[in-house]
Amino acid sequence: MRISKKKCVGCANCVPVCPMGAIFIGPDQLAAVNREACVECHTCYRGLSFERLPGGPVRWARRALKMVRLRFQPDPDLCPTEALEPEELEWPRIVRRAFSDPMVTHESTGIHGRGTAEVKTNDVTGRVGTGDAGFVVEFGRPGVGVYFRDVDKATRALAHEGAAFERENPVTSLMTDVNTGRIREDILNEKVLSCIVELKTRLEEVPRILRAIRKVSTTLDTVVSIGVSTRCDKDGTDPLRALLSKQGYDTWRAKVNLGMGRRSNGMSGGKGKRA
Amino acid sequence: MTNTLHRFGRPETLRDDYIVFAMTSKGINDEGAIEKVQAFFRASLKHKPINMGNAVINPLYRPEKDLSFIKLYFVGRREKIAPETFIAEIAALGTAAVVFDNRGAMADFLKDLQELDLGLSVNVSALIDDVREVCGEVHLTPHSVEYSLPFEGDTTRLPEREILSLTTMCGHGMIAANFARKMVDSVREGRLERDQACRYMAKFCVCGVFNTTRALRILETTVKGA
Numbered sequence: 368m369r370i371s372k373k374k375c376v377g378c379a380n381c382v383p384v385c386p387m388g389a390i391f392i393g394p395d396q397l398a399a400v401n402r403e404a405c406v407e408c409h410t411c412y413r414g415l416s417f418e419r420l421p422g423g424p425v426r427w428a429r430r431a432l433k434m435v436r437l438r439f440q441p442d443p444d445l446c447p448t449e450a451l452e453p454e455e456l457e458w459p460r461i462v463r464r465a466f467s468d469p470m471v472t473h474e475s476t477g478i479h480g481r482g483t484a485e486v487k488t489n490d491v492t493g494r495v496g497t498g499d500a501g502f503v504v505e506f507g508r509p510g511v512g513v514y515f516r517d518v519d520k521a522t523r524a525l526a527h528e529g530a531a532f533e534r535e536n537p538v539t540s541l542m543t544d545v546n547t548g549r550i551r552e553d554i555l556n557e558k559v560l561s562c563i564v565e566l567k568t569r570l571e572e573v574p575r576i577l578r579a580i581r582k583v584s585t586t587l588d589t590v591v592s593i594g595v596s597t598r599c600d601k602d603g604t605d606p607l608r609a610l611l612s613k614q615g616y617d618t619w620r621a622k623v624n625l626g627m628g629r630r631s632n633g634m635s636g637g638k639g640k641r642a
Numbered sequence: 643m644t645n646t647l648h649r650f651g652r653p654e655t656l657r658d659d660y661i662v663f664a665m666t667s668k669g670i671n672d673e674g675a676i677e678k679v680q681a682f683f684r685a686s687l688k689h690k691p692i693n694m695g696n697a698v699i700n701p702l703y704r705p706e707k708d709l710s711f712i713k714l715y716f717v718g719r720r721e722k723i724a725p726e727t728f729i730a731e732i733a734a735l736g737t738a739a740v741v742f743d744n745r746g747a748m749a750d751f752l753k754d755l756q757e758l759d760l761g762l763s764v765n766v767s768a769l770i771d772d773v774r775e776v777c778g779e780v781h782l783t784p785h786s787v788e789y790s791l792p793f794e795g796d797t798t799r800l801p802e803r804e805i806l807s808l809t810t811m812c813g814h815g816m817i818a819a820n821f822a823r824k825m826v827d828s829v830r831e832g833r834l835e836r837d838q839a840c841r842y843m844a845k846f847c848v849c850g851v852f853n854t855t856r857a858l859r860i861l862e863t864t865v866k867g868a
Binding site: 382383384385386388408410413414415416417418419420442443444445469470484485486487488489490491492495501503505506508509510511560561577580581584585587588589590591592593594595596597598599601602603605607608611616617618619620621622623624625626627628629630631632633 | 647649656714759791795797801816
């Protein structure tokens with residue numbers, strides 16, 4: 368992301384909206400982007416409303432008002448001169464946007480966002496079966512960001528524990544070797560808002576994998592959000608909650624797939640089978 | 643994607659937060675699914691959802707890209723579009739999400755979805771005990787469940803609890819902690835109405851899963867506690 372020096376009037380509205388704190392007011396009193404900190408999430412460009420005022424006259428008006436101790440301050444969600452300008456990104460910087468902007472579709476998964484559909488479509492995919500546990504480990508969330516060099520450290524530690532990474536996950540697609548969890552070198556110094564590593568184990572392996580995640584997390588320069596899933600029993604209950612509680616985890620919040628999905632492609636009348 | 647899973651807060655602060663969302667799976671149930679997703683959204687309307695979105699087009703609360711002096715100072719800003727307009731705009735599949743601020747509305751919506759039998763994968767993201775209770779009431783059997791665990795790693799880098807409660811209502815991290823702080827400060831200093839601050843934050847959440855009712859309550863508690 369760039370901010371046009373011609374258009375910017377230095378109102379600073381874009382400074383707090385950046386999730387990475389990458390926008391600042393420079394010595395010229397105009398906004399600028401710290402390219403190293405920017406993860407190309409487009410939050411500033413997409414989230415701010417635009418008024419198309421001309422930069423020059425607004426800067427002049429701001430200076431004039433300042434002389435009489437008044438201030439021109441637009442609404443806090445507004446860039447008065449449409450000064451934000453997205454850049455054409457090239458490899459490897461384009462990886463930042465692919466993982467940070469939720470409105471971009473990942474080529475590897477064909478869906479928006481940073482991971483896969485995991486158990487949200489488990490009623491039709493059957494991805495996580497009875498007795499399985501699916502891990503969704505998100506690095507950099509909430510709101511801290513992560514370099515792939517830290518993700519690489521974590522995926523290698525998890526691979527060492529025998530984790531089987533989800534093949535269709537965007538981070539897995541960036542590994543040079545899924546057995547070692549090693550991520551390709553040319554993106555290790557790229558920073559993203561967050562990225563999701565998905566793996567599957569048997570339920571009895573959950574405590575060991577959680578210990579491994581906790582251990583490697585202490586060595587990372589970021590935060591980690593963890594989700595653990597399983598398929599429910601026939602009566603809708605699940606053995607995972609008790610298992611997690613036994614490990615000392617709070618488990619009051621979850622998402623529940625209600626089993627309403629149906630494999631319907633190619634079926635007459637749109638009716639089909641549930642997984 | 644786990645955009646609604648890790649909403650920060652104690653259970654008592656999450657009692658007005660229910661997200662119901664529908665997804666399709668490519669090659670399995672995506673044929674003719676746009677109409678089904680539109681039917682999902684339309685069915686939600688009678689239960690008065692407080693937000694909705696699908697992460698492909700802008701949600702109900704959206705930035706205005708064509709503001710002018712006339713619009714700003716005479717016509718007035720249009721920060722939320724009509725749900726029917728949003729539904730009509732849907733042309734591609736994403737995660738169709740609707741947010742409710744009460745358990746009853748969520749339960750009634752699930753009942754309607756059962757009758758509609760759209761064949762979409764429907765999930766509820768909320769307090770697990772509430773969801774299980776509602777499932778019992780409307781005779782639904784959960785298929786799969788995903789639990790949110792506490793944050794790990796360098797948690798000293800996280801913002802203060804109240805701010806985190808606001809920012810994590812956009813799971814993709816589009817609501818910056820500094821912006822949430824600015825909203826809290828502006829309300830505290832009387833420069834901004836509370837509901838206006840909530841609307842400003844909601845516009846940054848592209849999936850439409852930001853709960854404005856909960857945000858209002860958090861803002862009120864935070865400002866009062868200062």
